[in-house]
Amino acid sequence: MTEKVQGPASYFPSMEKKYGRPIGELQQLVxxxxxAEPDAKHTALVSWLKTEHGMGHGHANALVAYVLAEDAAG
Structure with a gap:
């Protein structure tokens, strides 16, 4: 049985479909x-994705949360 993906990663398939880019590429944007801006906080990164890349709030928030958590875990 395959476990259902939960949390921010659950948005990834719809993000790839909507924005036409692989999730790895979107993560690399963040x-x-x-x-470029090491002091940028979560909300600033979300706003940037919305403004510069046309992402919706939910997708931008999920992407930033996932990247920040993954990078913090090392």
């Missing part, structure tokens, strides 16, 4: 932005 990482690149953090490299």
């Amino acid at each position: 990482r690149d932005r953090r490299a």
Whole structure:
């Protein structure tokens, strides 16, 4: 039996379909932005994705939450 994906990653299939980009590429956008602005907080990154990349709030929030958690875990 396959476990159902939960949390922010549950948005990934719909994000790939909606924005036409692989999730790894979308995650790299966030990482690149953090490299350019290391002090950028979660809300600033979400706003940036919405403004610059046309993402909806839920998708942007899920993407940022996932990337920040993954990077913090190392």
